[in-house]
Amino acid sequence: MKILVVDDExxxxxxxxxxxxxxxxxxxxxxxxALSGEEALEYLEEKHSEVVLxxxxxxxxxxxxxxxxxxxxxxxxxxxxxxxxxxxxxxDDENHRQAIEHGANDFLTKPLDFSLLKEKLKxxxx
Amino acid sequence: MFFxxxxxxxxxxxxxxxxxxRTNMSxxxxxxxxxxxxxxxxLFILTQKALDDYEIINAVIGILALSGVVLxxxxxxxxxxxxxxxxxxxxxxxxxxxxxxxxxxAPAFYEKWDYxxxxxxxxxxxxxxxxxxxxxxQREELQVANLRNAELDRLVELRTAELTQQKAELEKTIxxxxxxxxQLIQQEKLASLGxxxxxxxxxxxxxxxxxxxxxxxxxxxxxxMAEELAKGDTEEVMAIAGDIKQNLEKIIHHGKRADGIVKxxxxxxxxxxxxxxxxxxxxxxxEYFRLAYHGLRAKDKSFNAELVTSYTDGLPAITLVPQDVxxxxxxxxxxxxYAVHQKQKKLGVDFKPVVxxxxxxxxxxxxxxxxxxxxxxxxxxxxxxxxxxxTTKPTGEGTGLGLSISYDIITKAHGGKIDINSTEGxxxxxxxxxxxx
Numbered sequence: 001m002k003i004l005v006v007d008d009e010x011x012x013x014x015x016x017x018x019x020x021x022x023x024x025x026x027x028x029x030x031x032x033x034a035l036s037g038e039e040a041l042e043y044l045e046e047k048h049s050e051v052v053l054x055x056x057x058x059x060x061x062x063x064x065x066x067x068x069x070x071x072x073x074x075x076x077x078x079x080x081x082x083x084x085x086x087x088x089x090x091x092d093d094e095n096h097r098q099a100i101e102h103g104a105n106d107f108l109t110k111p112l113d114f115s116l117l118k119e120k121l122k123x124x125x126x
Numbered sequence: 127m128f129f130x131x132x133x134x135x136x137x138x139x140x141x142x143x144x145x146x147x148r149t150n151m152s153x154x155x156x157x158x159x160x161x162x163x164x165x166x167x168x169l170f171i172l173t174q175k176a177l178d179d180y181e182i183i184n185a186v187i188g189i190l191a192l193s194g195v196v197l198x199x200x201x202x203x204x205x206x207x208x209x210x211x212x213x214x215x216x217x218x219x220x221x222x223x224x225x226x227x228x229x230x231x232a233p234a235f236y237e238k239w240d241y242x243x244x245x246x247x248x249x250x251x252x253x254x255x256x257x258x259x260x261x262x263x264q265r266e267e268l269q270v271a272n273l274r275n276a277e278l279d280r281l282v283e284l285r286t287a288e289l290t291q292q293k294a295e296l297e298k299t300i301x302x303x304x305x306x307x308x309q310l311i312q313q314e315k316l317a318s319l320g321x322x323x324x325x326x327x328x329x330x331x332x333x334x335x336x337x338x339x340x341x342x343x344x345x346x347x348x349x350x351m352a353e354e355l356a357k358g359d360t361e362e363v364m365a366i367a368g369d370i371k372q373n374l375e376k377i378i379h380h381g382k383r384a385d386g387i388v389k390x391x392x393x394x395x396x397x398x399x400x401x402x403x404x405x406x407x408x409x410x411x412x413e414y415f416r417l418a419y420h421g422l423r424a425k426d427k428s429f430n431a432e433l434v435t436s437y438t439d440g441l442p443a444i445t446l447v448p449q450d451v452x453x454x455x456x457x458x459x460x461x462x463x464y465a466v467h468q469k470q471k472k473l474g475v476d477f478k479p480v481v482x483x484x485x486x487x488x489x490x491x492x493x494x495x496x497x498x499x500x501x502x503x504x505x506x507x508x509x510x511x512x513x514x515x516x517t518t519k520p521t522g523e524g525t526g527l528g529l530s531i532s533y534d535i536i537t538k539a540h541g542g543k544i545d546i547n548s549t550e551g552x553x554x555x556x557x558x559x560x561x562x563x
Contacts, residue, residue, distance in 0.1 A: 011336055011376055018343045018369060021350070059328075059423065061433045089331050094428060111335040 001125060002030045002047075006040040006056040006068065007087070019114045029121070037063030041071060048076040053124060055108075058088040058095060066098055073103040083124055087112065128181060130251045131188030131222055132170040134215060135195050139163045141258070142199065142208065145265060149272040151204055166191060182229050189222040207268060214257035218250035310514075314527040318456055324424030325417035329387050333380035340373040340380075347373070400450070400539070404443035407492055407560075411483050412437070414452050418459035419481075422467065429467050434482035441487055442562050446540055451560075454532040458496040458556045459483070461528070464519075465500025465554060472501075490562050491542075497555040503548040511546075536560070 005016055013033045023029045032047075034040035037060060044051065054072065058065035065086055072084060085106040086099040096107050106120065143159040146152050169191055173184050192215060199205050200212045225243040229236040236243065351366040412435065422429055459481065466479035484495040503511060510516045512533045517526035536542045541561050548554035 009332060009336075011380070014372065014376065015336070015339050015343065018347065018373070019339075021347075059420075061435075063432075064430050066430075089328055110331065111338060114339075 001028065001052045001121075002032065002050045003053045003055065004032050004034060004040060004043065004051050006034045006037065006054065006060075006065070008035055008057065008060045010035065020118075023118075028125070036060055037065065037068035037071075040068055041075075044072065044076050048078070048082070051082050053083045053085070053121070055085050055087060058086050058099065066102055069099065069102045069104055085120075128173075128185035128188040130218065130247055131185065131192045132166060134218055134251060134254060135188065135192040136163060136166045136170075137254075138192075138195055138199070138211075138215070139166070141211075142205070145208075145269070149269070150276055155204070162195060166195070182226055185222060185226050185229075189219055189226065192222075193219055210257060210261055214254045217253050218247070221246045221250040310525070310527060311531060314525050314531055315453070317525050318453055318460075318528070323421070325419065325421035326387060328420040328424060329417065330384050333383040333387075336380040337377050337384070340376045344370050344373045344377075400447050402445045402447050404445050405448045405451070407441055407444055407494065408437040408439075408485055410448060410452055411435075411455055411485060411494060414455040415459055415483050418456050418463060422460070422463045426467070429463070429470070431463060431466055431479035431481050434480060436482065436484040438486045441485060441492055444492055444560050444562055446560065447535075450535045450539060454535050454558065455494070455496070457528040457532045458558070461556075462496055462498035462500065462554070465502070466498050467500075469500045488559065491559050492562055494558040494560070495555055496558075497553065499553040502550040502552050502554055503546070504550045508546070508548070 005012060013031075016031050016033075017024065020029055020031065024031070032043065032051075034043050037056075040054070040056065041063075056065045056068055063071075065088070069084055069086065072082065076082065083105045084103065085108055086095075086104045087108045087110060088095050088099075089110040099107050108117065139159040139162040143156065143163070146155045146159070169187070173187050196212050196215045196219070200209065205212075221243075225236070225247065228243070347366050347370050351363055351370070354362040354366065415433065415435065419431070419433060462481045463479075466481060470477050470479050479499065481496070481498045484493075484497070486493050486495075507516075507518065512529050514530040515526035516530075533544055536544050536558055543559050545557040545559070546554065547557070
């Protein structure tokens with residue numbers, strides 16, 4: 001299962017790779033990263049058919065996560081549509097409502113609870 | 127006719143006393159002149175009783191008394207104005223002396239021409255009165271002048287006291303104003319700190335998350351490492367050790383990042399620290415750009431803007447007070463975000479807010495441009511926006527001191543300038559120019 005993580009913080013990348021060390025080793029999941037919404041769209045242009053899950057930060061300079069979400073739902077929603085989970089440091093209702101309204105499947109808050117994320121991934125895998 | 131000499135000697139202090147009565151000379155001369163008068167009267171009675179039969183001696187005593195009074199008063203510097211009056215006594219003294227000498231040397235001759243001498247004495251005596259009368263006007267003027275002087279002195283004194291009091295009051299007011307100004311500046315700092323807090327909390331949250339996450343994942347890796355060691359897979363153990371080391375470095379990095387943010391926050395709130403230090407203007411601008419954005423975002427979640435940064439690499443470091451210029455930048459950014467946010471509220475989702483910051487090098491100066499596509503500044507308030515306490519924000523939201531303090535920081539403390547380009551409805555651009563040398 002290919003997962004795209006979109007976050008402007010570069011250190012998110014080693015973190016995910018280590019947190020999912022076992023899963024990667026066992027080839028259950030595979031990660032790709034983008035540092036901005038724009039980069040994510042470029043990536044999806046080529047590989048949207050491979051990506052099953054997109055995890056995106058909402059609060060990024062330039063294109064916001066919400067904007068990226070609506071672009072994904074507009075341009076890359078060919079069935080099966082990718083599962084999109086939004087992540088934000090501002091875990092408030094407004095953000096949540098906006099994310100769901102724009103078509104997010106789930107909503108996570110920072111700091112990320114990786115065991116919870118793994119649980120959620122399992123339900124997607126099965 | 128020795129009586130005339132005593133009378134003249136008596137009248138002189140009496141008249142003088144009346145003259146000085148209502149002037150500032152009065153306290154000093156009232157008593158002496160009175161004693162002089164009494165002395166003459168006493169001397170007259172004494173000579174009259176004791177030497178009734180010796181008219182010449184009586185006359186000489188009278189002349190001497192008169193001469194003594196005249197000479198004594200004439201020598202007083204205060205009475206220099208009355209010289210004419212003192213001088214008018216000399217004819218009487220002269221006539222008296224001459225007639226006394228003749229009476230003494232040639233009594234027969236004196237007896238024969240007695241009436242001429244008496245006539246002379248009368249004329250000389252009258253002369254004193256004529257001179258006195260002739261100068262009455264002069265004396266009156268003197269008196270008036272003296273009175274006026276005294277009145278003026280009094281007024282000047284009064285006025286001086288008033289002015290001294292006013293000066294003291296004004297000095298007190300100035301001190302109070304200075305204290306209030308310092309307080310207001312501090313208040314503005316606290317207000318901008320409030321704006322920063324949310325941004326800072328967000329900025330600190332990120333590195334803290336990393337510190338926690340990398341620590342947790344390292345613990346997991348240690349367990350894995352132990353498993354691999356038991357299996358004897360040295361290669362895998364080495365790989366895991368490498369990862370752990372990398373994680374620890376990340377923890378240090380993010381710990382320091384949080385540390386820097388907290389230090390910056392303390393610096394910002396510090397009451398007064400005006401040490402100038404070489405500063406990377408790009409770093410400073412970026413730090414406050416993010417803080418301002420997150421500060422506003424934390425307050426209003428619906429707000430979003432495109433942040434465009436265009437930093438020129440290799441700019442020379444400028445010697446400045448980082449937290450002061452930081453405040454200026456924060457103020458510019460906050461205003462820009464406020465302006466686009468207001469416009470967004472009005473126009474809705476069709477409006478794409480953009481705030482940009484650009485740094486560039488000029489000849490011996492660095493320029494920072496903060497541009498937004500917000501509401502812009504209406505023409506009628508453009509002159510006022512730099513004035514203290516001027517704000518367009520609702521009561522309680524702005525101190526009205528942001529731009530005015532910013533202007534002072536840039537122009538007075540750093541020798542730079544702030545230029546403003548703005549079109550109402552289109553957006554604003556604030557251009558800060560700071561000299562490099």
